[in-house]
Structure formats: C-alpha cells, structure tokens
Amino acid sequence: MEKVDCIIVGGGLAGLSAAYGLASEGLEVMVVERGDYSGAKNVTGGRLYLSPIRDIYPELWESAPFERPVTRELVTLMGDGASTTIELASDRFATAPHQSYTVLRARLDQWLADQVMEKGGMVITKNRVDEILMEGDKVIGIRAGGDDIGADVTIIAEGVLGLLSSKVGLREQPTARDHALGYKEILELPSSVIQDRWHLNEGEGAAHLFMGEVTKGMMGGGFLYTNKDSISLGIVVGMEAMRERTEKVESHTLLDAFKELPHIRPLVEGGTLVEYSAHAIPEGGIAKVPKLFGDGYLMVGDAAGLALNALLTVRGMDFAIASGFYAARAVADAKNRGDCSAAGLAQYEQSLRSSFVLKDLETAKEIPHIMENPRLFTHYPQAVSGLLEKLYTIGPHPSQKLSSTVIGGVRKDFMNARTLKELLAMRKI
Amino acid sequence: MNIEAKLGLDVFKIDKERHITIDVEVCNRVCTDKACLYVCPAHLYEIDDQGNNTVNFEGCLECGTCLISCDHQALDWHYPRGEYGVQYRMG
Ligand SMILES: Cc1cc2nc3c(=O)[nH]c(=O)nc-3n(C[C@H](O)[C@H](O)[C@H](O)COP(=O)(O)OP(=O)(O)OC[C@H]3O[C@@H](n4cnc5c(N)ncnc54)[C@H](O)[C@@H]3O)c2cc1C
Numbered sequence A: 001m002e003k004v005d006c007i008i009v010g011g012g013l014a015g016l017s018a019a020y021g022l023a024s025e026g027l028e029v030m031v032v033e034r035g036d037y038s039g040a041k042n043v044t045g046g047r048l049y050l051s052p053i054r055d056i057y058p059e060l061w062e063s064a065p066f067e068r069p070v071t072r073e074l075v076t077l078m079g080d081g082a083s084t085t086i087e088l089a090s091d092r093f094a095t096a097p098h099q100s101y102t103v104l105r106a107r108l109d110q111w112l113a114d115q116v117m118e119k120g121g122m123v124i125t126k127n128r129v130d131e132i133l134m135e136g137d138k139v140i141g142i143r144a145g146g147d148d149i150g151a152d153v154t155i156i157a158e159g160v161l162g163l164l165s166s167k168v169g170l171r172e173q174p175t176a177r178d179h180a181l182g183y184k185e186i187l188e189l190p191s192s193v194i195q196d197r198w199h200l201n202e203g204e205g206a207a208h209l210f211m212g213e214v215t216k217g218m219m220g221g222g223f224l225y226t227n228k229d230s231i232s233l234g235i236v237v238g239m240e241a242m243r244e245r246t247e248k249v250e251s252h253t254l255l256d257a258f259k260e261l262p263h264i265r266p267l268v269e270g271g272t273l274v275e276y277s278a279h280a281i282p283e284g285g286i287a288k289v290p291k292l293f294g295d296g297y298l299m300v301g302d303a304a305g306l307a308l309n310a311l312l313t314v315r316g317m318d319f320a321i322a323s324g325f326y327a328a329r330a331v332a333d334a335k336n337r338g339d340c341s342a343a344g345l346a347q348y349e350q351s352l353r354s355s356f357v358l359k360d361l362e363t364a365k366e367i368p369h370i371m372e373n374p375r376l377f378t379h380y381p382q383a384v385s386g387l388l389e390k391l392y393t394i395g396p397h398p399s400q401k402l403s404s405t406v407i408g409g410v411r412k413d414f415m416n417a418r419t420l421k422e423l424l425a426m427r428k429i
Numbered sequence B: 001m002n003i004e005a006k007l008g009l010d011v012f013k014i015d016k017e018r019h020i021t022i023d024v025e026v027c028n029r030v031c032t033d034k035a036c037l038y039v040c041p042a043h044l045y046e047i048d049d050q051g052n053n054t055v056n057f058e059g060c061l062e063c064g065t066c067l068i069s070c071d072h073q074a075l076d077w078h079y080p081r082g083e084y085g086v087q088y089r090m091g
C-alpha cells in the first residue's frame, strides 16, 4: 500500500486549512476532494468571521478573495404583514481590520487549495474517497477509486453528513433534530447598485438576517449578504421543524415567497439569478460533537459538528479553519515524536478546548434548546412588529394614550408567565 | 422562476449511475409522512402514476436533507462518484 504522512478526506475549508499547516511544516500531505475543484460542492451563507482566526496563518489573508467587509448589520423580525428592522451601523465594524467578510465558496476554497499547492501539498480533485480503512480501532488510510492509500494520520474533513466516518463508527449519523437545511440564490447586481441599495461606501458590505414569517414560524430564518457584484439570498430551516409543522410547506417555495414580500422585492429587483444551491448545516451544538481524535485520525470542521448558529451570528467557516490549523499542529507534533496513536494526537482536543472553538461552543450550549422553542419564530417577531404597528397607526377613531398602547401591548405579549419564563431561559445564552 | 428553471442554471455533470435509490416497498408499507416530498429544496421527489415514490437524482444538490429526514431507512444515498454531480461556480 502506498503511504503518505497525512491524508485529508475532503478539500473544504477545514481540510485545506489542515493541509496548509502541514505542507508549511514540510510534511507530505494529500487532500482528496470529490468536486471538480475545491468549493465545487460547498455552500455557505455567508460571511466569514476573520477576527477569531486572523492570527492563525496571518500571512494568508492579505491575498484572500473576500467579497466585502461587513460594515452594516441588519436584522428583521417578520410578523404577519408587518415587520421590524433594526440596523446597526458601527464605526468599529467599518474600520480596518474588519471583523468579517462576505465570501463565495467556489472562489475561497479554490484559492486556499492553490495556497496549499504552493506550499507543496497535494490536492487531488475529482476523486471521491469511498472508504476509511480501519485496523481494529485504528484508522490506517483510505480507499478511493479502487486504490488503497495508507497514512500515519487521516484527517476527516468530509463535512456535515459524515457519511464515511459514521459508517466506520467514528461518529453518529446526522439526525433531523440536529440539522438544518440551508439553500440560497445568487443574484447578480452591479456593484454600484449594491452600494446605492444598501447605503454602502465603495467596497463595503451589508449582512441582513430575517426571523419569523420568512420560515412560516419554523426554526430558522432568512439571510441576505452583499458580495462584490451579487447578493446571496437564502433560507435556513430546521429539518425537524419542517416535519413537525402540521401544514407542510415545500421548502423551495419559502424562498420564492420571501422574494415576493413587498419589502424584499425592491432589494432583489433587477438581480439576475445565476445559481441555486443547498447544503445541510450542523446545529446540535457542543452536545453533538463526536470524539475528536483517536488512533491515526482527527475530525475537523462540520464533520465534527463544529458550527454555531446563535441567531444573530452564524459560524462554521472560522471553526473549520481553526480546527484545521490545530489539527495540523497536532499531527506535526505527533509525527515528530513518532507517536500517531490517540495518546500522541490528544493535544488536538486540548488546543481546541483552550481556543475559541470549543470555548464558544461551550458558552452557547443552551442555544440549541432555546431555538427549539417555536415561539421564538412566531410569537416574538409578531409581538414586536404588532406593537410598533399600533404605535404608528392613526386610525379613524380617537387614539389611545401612547403609554397605554405600550403598556397594554407589553402586558399582553411580554408580561405573562410564559414569556417571562422564556426570557429567563434566554439569560443562559 | 420555477424550481426546474432554477436548477437549469446550475452546472450538473450527470452520471449514468444513480446515487440515490429508493426502497419503494418501504415507502408504501410504512411511511405516512413522506417527508422527502416536501423537504427537498430541489423538489425532486414525486409519486408516480402507479403510486410509487421516485426521485429525479439528476437535479440533486447533494444536501442530504432527504437522507437525514427519512425515518425509515428507505434511501440508499451516497455522493456521486468523483467528477459527477453538481459543480457550484459560486457556492
Ligand atoms: C446556507 C448556509 C449558510 C451558512 N452561513 C454561514 C456563515 O454565514 N458563516 C459561517 O462561518 N458559516 C456558515 N455556514 C456554515 C459553513 O458553511 C460550514 O460550517 C463550513 O462550510 C464547514 O466547512 P468544512 O470544510 O468543515 O465542510 P465543507 O465545506 O462541507 O467541506 C467538506 C468537503 O469534503 C468533500 N467531501 C465530502 N465527502 C467526500 C468524499 N467521500 N470524498 C472526497 N471528498 C469529500 C466535499 O466535497 C467538501 O469539499 C453556513 C452553511 C450553510 C449551508
């Protein structure tokens, strides 16, 4: 059996980040990617939070093909026929170094693959790994296209579905309760139109999230990110939430309905639809993170459930890149010591625990439970928008005193035992 | 734009070998919910004239939602072979 120092299953951000680290250390690394190129199979919202990972691979980001730094943050709570938008224009977000950038994966992942190859790493595309090879509990390599290739360490970066790793018992199969479906359209718009429409200075970008009616009250939300000369418009919806809804909704129709809303139509007006894509998202939080390492292997990125949907912030790419970085360090050290057993690789989990990756997932451990509460996506968006709508309404009848409208609305929708209990629960976030 | 037209914008390299196979007998015998029919973002599942579940695997976006959402293990689902399936140009 042919053998290399390290094989990486999957050339997405997690796998490529690990490969870059290993190739930089002069190790023999081989990434196997099933797409025609890295990124060909990958989908994100998306924006990459660069702040948490800027200092790992500091030399890299200067040349990265980012779309726009996000300087404007918007969130819309959508009730039935009325919605409330909150906008944050922060001077800090508008000043370099920017904390986050919008990205397109086909561009970003291909660029990272190029950087890996420049460092001497191998990225073999158009090849599906068919099997992870085991010898007892030890991972010894892979089978792809009928060939067996051995490795001292195999890094599993196959993404959210974990098809190969669950087959050999390294993790569980994904369940509907812990996963969401994300899908989106890319609509091309001239860069000047994007800047006018979202009130942006040249080169700056906006991120806009939507909650409530957009998913017909199901767990999830809508998103809109401005790229250089396109926008990414999409929906995330919990798989279990789709099945639990009494009146079933065909998922693809949600996005069409979203685009048709009177306050969304002018935003997408004139946009040329160029691509439609879909992908699963891990949302089980830290409770669903599998064993991260064992004899001869490490798990990184979505394959290890390292993603975090905290409603206003959605993160997975920064976790993927950071876990790849720490995996590379652990493998390089293990190789130096000549011990690629579980004990030799244990440093990987320790470094994730002392970094933001497992710390942030730990901090957010209650979020999956809180998000399971459907009232977050039905009652609250409606209550906020309903109250504001009342305040802004001048009808044919004499108006109520402002204070009694507010107090009445707050009492009805927020000062009841159930809501208070929910708000108390939210303190845990 | 309807869903077929949307899929028409994507680049697909279609394999002769199907990557999703349905155990129709299971669908008919035990499944009342038929989640695959409404969860699929590409709307590829359909009950045919004989009342059997079918999937147009050629338009598959490879999201895995049908696989995760089917409670009855009726799907034999794997990624298309290397070189085949959807190839996103933007992602
Ligand atoms: C709609 C949506 C919106 C999101 N929004 C955001 C956001 O705004 N910000 C953010 O940070 N995160 C976001 N995420 C999450 C983020 O995209 C993921 O966490 C991230 O892509 C994970 O990277 P990864 O490298 O672990 O997995 P992937 O990108 O899925 O990479 C896995 C790779 O493995 C390859 N592969 C799989 N199986 C095989 C095999 N058998 N053989 C060979 N190759 C194989 C695949 O082709 C792929 O290239 C979003 C996700 C979705 C779907």
Ligand code: SF4
Binding pocket: B022, B026, B027, B028, B031, B032, B033, B034, B035, B036, B037, B053, B069, B070, B071, B072, B073, B074, B075
């Ligand atoms: S959900 Fe599963 S069992 Fe039910 S119809 Fe679909 S494939 Fe068949």
Ligand code: SF4
Binding pocket: A278, B020, B039, B040, B041, B042, B043, B044, B055, B059, B060, B061, B062, B063, B064, B065, B066, B067
């Ligand atoms: S993987 Fe996704 S796109 Fe393909 S058939 Fe299943 S649900 Fe539809």
